[in-house]
Amino acid sequence: MARKLTLEFLKTEAGSGTVLGFAALFALIIANSPWSKDYFGWLKSEHVVQLGPVLLELTVSEWIKEGLMAIFFLVVGLEIKYEILRGELSDPRKLATPVLAAVGGMVAPALVYLAVSGLLSGPHAGWPIPLATDIAFALAIFAMVARNLPSSLRVFLLTLAIVDDLGAIALIAVLFSSGVQIGPLLWVVGLLAAGALVAQWKKIPAPFWVLGFGLIWYLTVQAGLSTSLTAVAFAAIVPVKDRRSDGQSPLQEAMHDLHPYVAYLVLPLFAFAKAGVSFAGLSLDQAFAPLVIGIALGLFVGKQIGVLGAATLASTLKIGRRPTGSTWLELYGVSLLCGVGFTMSLFIGILAFPGAIDSPEQVEVKIGVLAGSMLSAITGAMVLGIAANRRKKLAASAPENRKN
Numbered sequence: 001m002a003r004k005l006t007l008e009f010l011k012t013e014a015g016s017g018t019v020l021g022f023a024a025l026f027a028l029i030i031a032n033s034p035w036s037k038d039y040f041g042w043l044k045s046e047h048v049v050q051l052g053p054v055l056l057e058l059t060v061s062e063w064i065k066e067g068l069m070a071i072f073f074l075v076v077g078l079e080i081k082y083e084i085l086r087g088e089l090s091d092p093r094k095l096a097t098p099v100l101a102a103v104g105g106m107v108a109p110a111l112v113y114l115a116v117s118g119l120l121s122g123p124h125a126g127w128p129i130p131l132a133t134d135i136a137f138a139l140a141i142f143a144m145v146a147r148n149l150p151s152s153l154r155v156f157l158l159t160l161a162i163v164d165d166l167g168a169i170a171l172i173a174v175l176f177s178s179g180v181q182i183g184p185l186l187w188v189v190g191l192l193a194a195g196a197l198v199a200q201w202k203k204i205p206a207p208f209w210v211l212g213f214g215l216i217w218y219l220t221v222q223a224g225l226s227t228s229l230t231a232v233a234f235a236a237i238v239p240v241k242d243r244r245s246d247g248q249s250p251l252q253e254a255m256h257d258l259h260p261y262v263a264y265l266v267l268p269l270f271a272f273a274k275a276g277v278s279f280a281g282l283s284l285d286q287a288f289a290p291l292v293i294g295i296a297l298g299l300f301v302g303k304q305i306g307v308l309g310a311a312t313l314a315s316t317l318k319i320g321r322r323p324t325g326s327t328w329l330e331l332y333g334v335s336l337l338c339g340v341g342f343t344m345s346l347f348i349g350i351l352a353f354p355g356a357i358d359s360p361e362q363v364e365v366k367i368g369v370l371a372g373s374m375l376s377a378i379t380g381a382m383v384l385g386i387a388a389n390r391r392k393k394l395a396a397s398a399p400e401n402r403k404n
Helices: 002-031 036-044 060-086 093-120 135-145 151-175 182-198 205-223 227-235 250-274 285-290 290-316 328-337 342-352 360-403
Strands: 046-051 053-059
Touching: 002 036, 002 135, 002 250, 036 060, 046 285, 053 060, 053 151, 053 205, 053 227, 060 135, 060 151, 060 205, 060 227, 060 250, 093 151, 093 290, 135 151, 135 250, 135 328, 135 342, 151 227, 151 328, 151 342, 182 205, 182 227, 205 250, 285 290, 285 360, 290 328, 290 342, 290 360, 328 360, 342 360
Parallel strands: none
Antiparallel strands: 046 053
């Protein structure tokens, strides 16, 4: 059952990777076309949803980021919980490796950025920008080029990316958040604790979890926090054990039902909303600004050094293990994909350098993030493609070797 579920996930992601890529490309095209004003106007337009006393007024961009992406992080959290309890990460040393690699993948980019900004007299405030990994795009690239590689690598990337992004979210909360509402926050914590207790009963029907997630999501928005964080927390309390009534696992059932919608609807919409970066106002003089170089090298150089270095150290010290069946070349390819910061890095850049969307700092942030992310994506895809071809050739020659 577990292997079948994993294969279905990989098949769905491989198919949706193309859809995600086209959505991002279309967003870039329309953002730099005569229809760019309509595109950005649509993203900024506000829409109201009211259900009785519950009232929310958010822009289209916010509905996608805080609403639809909460479902994405819920599915990611469910999968990680399943892998920790019953799958690849049930071995503590295999869990330790992506966690430590995520830490290395946050420390090294910050150090690279600060070193560049120090040498070139650039602004130090941009050091959090290259810390994040864009889970959606990294997974899509992996799905498209790594079909012959072990699924344990995808679990490694998924776990590393979620720890990475949770670290980035926590960093945002510490450095950039203001006006957090304590009342709704306490309700969120209380409901999560109550849900963890109620989850001990196996007869809880599916509508309970749907309504519970909706309530916690609403309170999170009211508290002024990122819904991604509470979505992962909610996934942690969903039972993995089978219900006595029908023998189905609520966690596996939710993963199976939600994943196609996330792959073919949520992620493409997110890509379309966030990948639309306008190049208006860009100049060649800004291409080599200290801020640009610091961000680009932080993502491309810092990420791969931090992730692969921490994974190697964990394996050498015997406190961690490589993903099952993987090679160091394959792990290096995954380390490169972690440098695809894209939407999350752009978001942090807006917080680090508040101001007009066409300000010099924002223009340089866009160039740096796009350059570092594209270098990481292209190089990572090439390395993983080479590794996949090696496996294919070895598999093809295996029968001949057995005959000899």
